[in-house]
Structures are given as structure tokens and as C-alpha cells.
Amino acid sequence: MGERRATAAEQLAHRYRSLVEHSPDGICVHERGIVVYANPAALRIMGAKNLAEVLGQHIARFVHPDFRQPMYERISGLTATGNASEPTEMVLLSLDGREVPVETVSVLTAWHDRLAYQVVIHDLTAQKAAERAQRRAEQHFTTVVSQLEEGVAVFYRDGTIASANPAARRIFGIDDRTPLVGSNITELPLELLDANGRSMPRERHPVARTLSTGETVTAYVFAIVRPDGQRRWLAVSSRLLNPDEQGTAAVCSFTDITEYLASRRQLEYQATHDPLTGLANRSLILSQLSGALAASGTRDVSTVMFIDLDGFKSINDTMGHAIGDTVLRIVAHRLQRALRGDDLVGRLGGDEFLVLLAGRPGDEELEPLVQRLRAAMAEPIVARGHRIAVNASIGVTTLEPDDTRTPEAVLHDADVAMYEAKSPTRRDGGRGRAIRGDNSHVS
Incomplete structure (x- = not known):
């Protein structure tokens, strides 16, 4: 029976080593701060060609100086075998000088009958790059929208304005002293008129229809009377921001077509x-x-x-x-x-x-x-x-x-x-x- 137990233990250890060796996450073991093991994924993160390049190195060699003291504090709180630290983002330094963003979890474990720290390292390089790309795209989008001559505004389900570009404020004739973002569509100092110049209920505003029914409205023409008394004709389109998401906001875009209509009426008059x-x-x-x-x-x-x-x-x-x-x-x-x-x-x-x-x-x-x-x-x-x-x-x-x-x-x-x-x-x-x-x- 003792032989069977030894055989089972060897098989279990072999399976564990196989899992560790093929894990996509890096696994590194350090004892009294000295690296005693690193799997292939950890070697890639550390920029090492083989295990010999990292064995015997102090773990601090691979940690960015800004994150060394917080690391020591985390592992010092692990007092019993099996204790694990909270997942923490930090930056490692590879042998070739690259800064590698990672998420780590340290576990106090037995290593050849001695206590050591086993660190699971998840490489965040691709994720961080994607986040940077998304931030750049958002910044680019924000810059483009802010430069548009067309007004663009996003409305929450209750009609509150979540965002609006400068053109929206200009078209509405609302000065910088009047808050726009955070205001409700019903609170805007605007009178709405239908295509015949008659007063239009606010529930007929395209964005109100979109928010209540989910309907996409395209090129709906109506007029507003601005705070300065000017009547401006707008062509408005609105749609749900994320149609598959329940309770999503609506995005509304609108163009001032007052001059265009006047020009078209003039051309029609000249033609007849x-x-x-x-x-x-x-x-x-x-x-x-x-x-x-x-x-x-x-x-x-x-x-x-x-x-x-x-x-x-x-x-x-x-x-x-x-x-x-x-x-x-x-x-x-x-x-x-x-x-x-x-x-x-x-x-x-x-x-x-x-x-x-x-x-x-x-x-x-x-x-x-x-x-x-x-x-x-x-x-x-x-x-x-x-x-x-x-x-x-x-x-x-x-x-x-x-x-x-x-x-x-x-x-x-x-x-x-x-x-x-x-x-x-x-x-x-x-x-x-x-x-x-x-x-x-x-x-």
C-alpha cells in the first residue's frame, strides 16, 4: 500500500509540474528573496532565455523600484502556509530593461520542506495596450465630435443630457453660464415648433420618441425658438446608443438648416x-x-x-x-x-x-x-x-x-x-x- 501511495504522489507531482510548465501565466518561486524556480511563461516575462539566467537572482531585480516596498509589505502579511495576497497590479523589469505590466498573487507555500513564496504572474501587456488604444480612440472621437459643425448630444433614459459638444450649445443658443450637461431635455430654455410652425409637445421630440420606443428617427425637421428669440430650423436624427443593452442612452445629432431652407425657398421662388x-x-x-x-x-x-x-x-x-x-x-x-x-x-x-x-x-x-x-x-x-x-x-x-x-x-x-x-x-x-x-x- 505504501508503494501505491508513493506512486500516486509521484503521478500527482508529475501532473502538477506539467500544468505549471505549460501554464500561460508565469509562476516564480523565491525563497528568502532568491529566485529558486520559474516556469517558461515567467522566463518570457523576465526576458530570460533559460532558467539559469534567473536562478539565484534576487526577486527585487525583477521588480520596478516603485513597487518593491509594497511587495515586501504584502508578503510579510502571509504568515501561514496557503495564505495568499490579493491580486495586485505592478510593473516588473525584464533582463533587457523592458517594463512589463502584470497582475500578481503571492502564496506562502512549502518548497522542498522549506517555506517559500510562489508568485503567479499574469502578463497585462496586451490588455494595457488595448486600454491605451481605446483611450486614444475615445480621445480622438471626443476631439472629432467637439470640432463638428453638427450638434451631438447623449441623453440618459430619463431625458438628462449626459454629454453635448460645443456645436450643440451654439445651435441651441445657450451660453456657457447655463448648464447643459446634467440638465433635462424638458428644462432647456427652448420652444419647440413643428414643421408648420405650431407649438410641438416635447414628447414628440425625436430623442424623446427614441428613448420611449427604441425607434430610430432620421432627418426629422422641426424648429426651435432660442433664448435670444431666433427661430432656427433643425434636421434631427436619434438612435439608441447600444440597442442590445437594456436602459441604454440615446444619441441625438442635429444640423441647423435655417440658411439651407431659406436658400432653397429663394431658388424655388426664382424658378417660378x-x-x-x-x-x-x-x-x-x-x-x-x-x-x-x-x-x-x-x-x-x-x-x-x-x-x-x-x-x-x-x-x-x-x-x-x-x-x-x-x-x-x-x-x-x-x-x-x-x-x-x-x-x-x-x-x-x-x-x-x-x-x-x-x-x-x-x-x-x-x-x-x-x-x-x-x-x-x-x-x-x-x-x-x-x-x-x-x-x-x-x-x-x-x-x-x-x-x-x-x-x-x-x-x-x-x-x-x-x-x-x-x-x-x-x-x-x-x-x-x-x-x-x-x-x-x-x-
Whole structure:
């Protein structure tokens, strides 16, 4: 039986040595401060090629000076076999001078019938490098976010602002004296307006929707009224910071698009309005006419007027285009002033204008309206010292409930009716009425 016990003990010792030799963590044994054993992993950490390079060396040789005294204090507290120190981070010095970050645990143990300290060494080099890389990435990200023109803010689940970049404060119009981080979204000195400029409940703010439902919101447009009274339009996106993590925060990014919207409205206006008179241009007025024809019995436009200034060419020829342009601008203004609010007037080009009358005025209303237009245009115009009288010929055509004409055909009929106003002889067939104006004259 004694032989079996000896054999079992030898097998156990062999398995222990095998585990120690192949352990990924370093294991070093020192007795009275002298290294008496180191496994291959410990040799790699110590920068030794073989065991002979470390045996007999004092353990302090491999410990950074800043960590020697704390080490002595830890192991001095181990008074009984099997006592172990708490895992502690420290820095070792390899034989080639490298500083190696490690985590160590020291255990008071029996070594060849004597007490020694067995140290388990976990190399933290890769972990520390990863942590440094993460810190650099975080610093880089923070630097990039802080330089963005786009506002970025992170909100906790209760709506408290966890972080915000400088652009967020600038867009919100909140000065440095007002705390932003730590404030709740409901406490910000901002009025929220929807896309139509009406007051918007704060629970409809994109980040509030994201926090309550987990929904990702993209390019949501609304306006804020800042503490300085300015109204700014924002395009906002928000999403959960870590969708797979319960109770995660939300990140919100937003861009001030006020100038962009103003520029787009200006471009749209320029694309649909005559640059000289500010009236609807040919494209817009014909598009409105096309829409009226497509509306069939429910159309809002019932009457189309074609207006041509009489003798306008002689004004350009004798007085120059600058005065001619002034006349056109004044005529356009007078037309708008004489028409009703729902009527639309546009410039087709040159001295030709088209009017779309809203509703369905009867003859008793139409004739006074036409006369009012002619009277408004007949008022003398004073331009650069010249007194100019301008009259107009007006052709009228009506849109019937079952009208199948194209916009071009309607325009042709109104044009023909207008030319009848200029000449007593009918030159072409059409569904329109002529109203003659007097010849223009210049004095």
C-alpha cells in the first residue's frame, strides 16, 4: 500500500509540474528573496532565455523600484502556509530593461520542506495596450465630435443630457453660464415648433420618441425658438446608443438648416417667378392652368384673361429698355393690386400677362373687374421725367365643367380674343371674348 501511495504522489507531482510548465501565466518561486524556480511563461516575462539566467537572482531585480516596498509589505502579511495576497497590479523589469505590466498573487507555500513564496504572474501587456488604444480612440472621437459643425448630444433614459459638444450649445443658443450637461431635455430654455410652425409637445421630440420606443428617427425637421428669440430650423436624427443593452442612452445629432431652407425657398421662388416683375413666370402660370383643367368640375379657376399692353414696343424703341422695364414693373404691381386675393397673375413674356380668376364670376362681376384692371393700368406712369400712358387689350375665355382643352388651347383662345380687342376684324376662331383698349401714348 505504501508503494501505491508513493506512486500516486509521484503521478500527482508529475501532473502538477506539467500544468505549471505549460501554464500561460508565469509562476516564480523565491525563497528568502532568491529566485529558486520559474516556469517558461515567467522566463518570457523576465526576458530570460533559460532558467539559469534567473536562478539565484534576487526577486527585487525583477521588480520596478516603485513597487518593491509594497511587495515586501504584502508578503510579510502571509504568515501561514496557503495564505495568499490579493491580486495586485505592478510593473516588473525584464533582463533587457523592458517594463512589463502584470497582475500578481503571492502564496506562502512549502518548497522542498522549506517555506517559500510562489508568485503567479499574469502578463497585462496586451490588455494595457488595448486600454491605451481605446483611450486614444475615445480621445480622438471626443476631439472629432467637439470640432463638428453638427450638434451631438447623449441623453440618459430619463431625458438628462449626459454629454453635448460645443456645436450643440451654439445651435441651441445657450451660453456657457447655463448648464447643459446634467440638465433635462424638458428644462432647456427652448420652444419647440413643428414643421408648420405650431407649438410641438416635447414628447414628440425625436430623442424623446427614441428613448420611449427604441425607434430610430432620421432627418426629422422641426424648429426651435432660442433664448435670444431666433427661430432656427433643425434636421434631427436619434438612435439608441447600444440597442442590445437594456436602459441604454440615446444619441441625438442635429444640423441647423435655417440658411439651407431659406436658400432653397429663394431658388424655388426664382424658378417660378419672373425676375423683372416678381409675378408668376410662364412655367408657373401654365402649370396652375393645367392643374385647374385637370380638376374638372371641382376646379378653382373658371376664367382666363390674356392681357397685352398696347403700343409697348414704341416705348422700348423711343425711350429705351430701362424705362420699358420700369413700366412693366409698375403694370405688374397695378394688376396685383386690382385683382382679388385668390386670383393669380403671371407674366408670359414681353408685355404679355395671363390672369387666372378664382371662383365663377358672372358677367355682372366680370365686366367691372375687367374695367377695374384697365383703369388701373391706364393711370399715367412717371418714369425718369416722362409721363407715360399705357392701355391694354384683354382677351377672356372661360373654363367649362367638361372642358377638354389643353392649357395651350386655352391660351390660344384667350390670345385670339385679345387680338380681336386690337382689331375689329376677327382673325381666328376661338372660345373667347375681346375687350378693346385705347392705343398707348407717350408724352
